[in-house]
């Protein structure tokens with residue numbers, strides 16, 4: 001009899017702990033409650049075929065926006081487009097292809113947008129990947145660094161004139177709490193492989209630094225820019241991971257962390273908040289978590305680092321050409 005009591009107690013305690021954590025997550029997750037209507041507005045969401053990006057695009061479509069899904073895979077993007085139209089009855093949802101691992105593709109995408117769109121009110125830079133070892137792109141950069149940061153830098157700059165023309169407009173950049181981990185940051189580290197975690201962490205810190213620097217450069221233009229951490233969200237972000245770390249992270253995320261993470265819809269709320277909340281323009285350049293502005297990570301406050309990063313990024317993406 002006693003033989004069974006111990007394991008039963010362990011299971012019961014584990015279930016209670018999981019239940020309490022789940023209730024805590026539900027109670028502390030903030031929702032973007034602003035009723036802002038987006039009729040007549042055009043929004044772009046990169047990486048919107050799945051995960052946080054999908055639910056962000058779905059919300060914008062519900063608000064009546066003309067939504068451009070910027071995805072790399074036609075089939076997945078088209079499936080997302082159909083699902084959003086079906087769920088919202090908003091026929092103004094379009095798919096355009098962009099591969100953030102290629103500057104050529106980013107330039108072609110931006111050129112098409114600039115040619116075909118009269119306005120751009122919100123640009124959500126959401127596309128990202130977590131772990132790909134030291135794989136390089138055909139532009140010769142670390143894959144996750146180019147997808148997460150350098151292409152975001154290029155795309156944003158190429159769409160700036162359209163955003164300025166449509167002001168008041170907003171740019172939302174998806175970073176991560178992991179921006180504050182890894183080895184200490186320096187601009188030259190964006191080009192060296194120092195382990196998977198460093199590449200991801202540095203790409204996400206670069207996004208925060210870029211956001212702050214861009215806000216300074218955009219002062220008075222009517223275009224504002226925000227960076228954010230969406231929370232720990234149940235998505236397939238580690239699907240490109242390889243090797244032992246890859247299998248470990250995938251299984252950790254899929255089987256265990258799922259129990260404690262937010263749903264992708266919950267994870268989209270801070271992005272949506274930054275896009276539609278009224279009167280946050282004064283916080284341009286700031287970092288948001290759980291639908292509120294929070295202090296910068298210490299690593300993002302080093303004087304001069306944002307300008308240095310900007311100069312390096314301009315060179316890397318060949319911005320002036």
Ligand SMILES: NC(=O)c1ccc[n+]([C@@H]2O[C@H](COP(=O)([O-])OP(=O)(O)OC[C@H]3O[C@@H](n4cnc5c(N)ncnc54)[C@H](OP(=O)(O)O)[C@@H]3O)[C@@H](O)[C@H]2O)c1
Pocket residue numbers: 046047048049050051052053070071072073076098099100101126127128129130147174175176177229230231232233234235236237238
């Ligand atoms: N999940 C979390 O806990 C968490 C935490 C902090 C920050 N974030 C950030 O949140 C953002 C969204 O991630 P998620 O969790 O929603 O993951 P996800 O479900 O894997 O979504 C990532 C999106 O980015 C796209 N993408 C990846 N590589 C691309 C490329 N080369 N070109 C164009 N699109 C590309 C993916 O397209 P495919 O489907 O074609 O691969 C997908 O649409 C990412 O920036 C991520 O770093 C997530």
